[in-house]
Amino acid sequence: MYSPDEDGVFEQLKSVILAAETDARGRVRLPPERTLAEQLGVQRSTVRERLASLENIGVIRRTRGSGTYVQMPNPGFVQLYFDLAVKLGYVSVDEMERAREMLEREIARIAASHATDDDVAELARLYEVMVHARTIEEGLEADYEFHQRLAYMTRNPVVILLIEGLSSVLREVLYRRRVLVRRVPAGAERTNATHPAIVEAIRARDPEAAMAAMDEHFRVWEEQASSIASSRDSASLLETPPRNQDSP
Amino acid sequence: MYSPDEDGVFEQLKSVILAAETDARGRVRLPPERTLAEQLGVQRSTVRERLASLENIGVIRRTRGSGTYVQMPNPGFVQLYFDLAVKLGYVSVDEMERAREMLEREIARIAASHATDDDVAELARLYEVMVHARTIEEGLEADYEFHQRLAYMTRNPVVILLIEGLSSVLREVLYRRRVLVRRVPAGAERTNATHPAIVEAIRARDPEAAMAAMDEHFRVWEEQASSIASSRDSASLLETPPRNQDSP
DNA sequence: GGAAATCAATTGGTCGCACCAATATTATAC
């Protein structure tokens, strides 16, 4: 024996997860590790190694003294993954932004095609909060929620997962950039000024106009960012990590 | 002692990975597990558990007898993640398809805006392969490569990562559906007929036309799929797993 | 001298068991 299992254990664990019954309290609980080890004919440490992977991906949640439970997938894994990818230089911040913009365009389109009145009202409210914000952070938070709300309007968990994962990684970078933008005279006004067009396009249920408004939104914002970047003291904030060796 | 580390070890391992130097043979190699355990002041089994997570995510690659190496992120993690999410019923196949279509639309747009002559030639070649395919599998393979090539034309690793992850999960389902579509008289012809428009739009560097062509592509395909779905013997293939309990 | 076979060191993979710490359950006291 003592040969690598080729992740047969991993596959079996997936089956166990899929076959797991719902608890009396509505929780989907897995058998104890010691039981799983016996059932799969493997050592407990081996089971634990596989479970650790599933936990880091967000598929299960383990609580000492309680048990192992199947969990809703969360955007954390996308964050962790891209966070490492960015830091390792395999992808640049700029490339992540481009991917995010592509998704946002489509989100705007879908959101416009089946928005409820409540959705429109909430977007309008968030815009008001944004405009009347007294601190920079307050305005940025409303801006973030504005885009998040748009994603939720697609009613598609996959889209929400992806956009939240991308946004969370970019949030740090975007935050610093936006703070700089807003410090420029009339910076906040110009960036905020692109939001009403988005809201109106969605209120009119006009997908094409929504995409166009989103395009304009990013265009203005990047214009501001690049004008900021040309100044000396903030150039470093826009740097992207160097790419690593060979990439296929 | 013996208290949960709150993943401090995990964070430290990420730092080690980021600080890892390039090998003489160009490989980025991590210290042996036994050394890492000593450096981090923790047991080897603990180090292994964290490394297992990173390996399943695709950040590192471990080879027995050789060592642990930092690896290019691969789409496998997205596949594993969404595969489980689909099987657990947190997301449906239909929702994944919608997300993929959204990305494909934008991919077509970006591809059209900066395509090289080689790109266009390759797309045209793949279409020819598709048309003259003698077996169903041959045609499907060319179709798959066609869409993959489009994704690569964005030159954005994030987009490629996402679309490959989504496609790999959907591939099984899509394969069965497409096989059915092509078995309908003139099924393959009608679906294939939407490809030239995509190629031509890209050859003309017309982003709007490319998106419209992609829309038409999916529209025809789904029309075929739904007509197939209405027949008795294949209805089960289009089923989506039931959604689970509470989802936030 | 060079290529192939051999051997020992290195390194990741698993095992087995012990113990710690947090939670859940049961028993007990009031």
Add this chain to the structure above:
DNA sequence: GTATAATATTGGTGCGACCAATTGATTTCC
């Protein structure tokens, strides 16, 4: 019936051993 305490369950870590694959140096052979 409720609150407290004791007990059992369960995940988290430690420790040391051995297995299996790779690597690199050594030897052997031509």
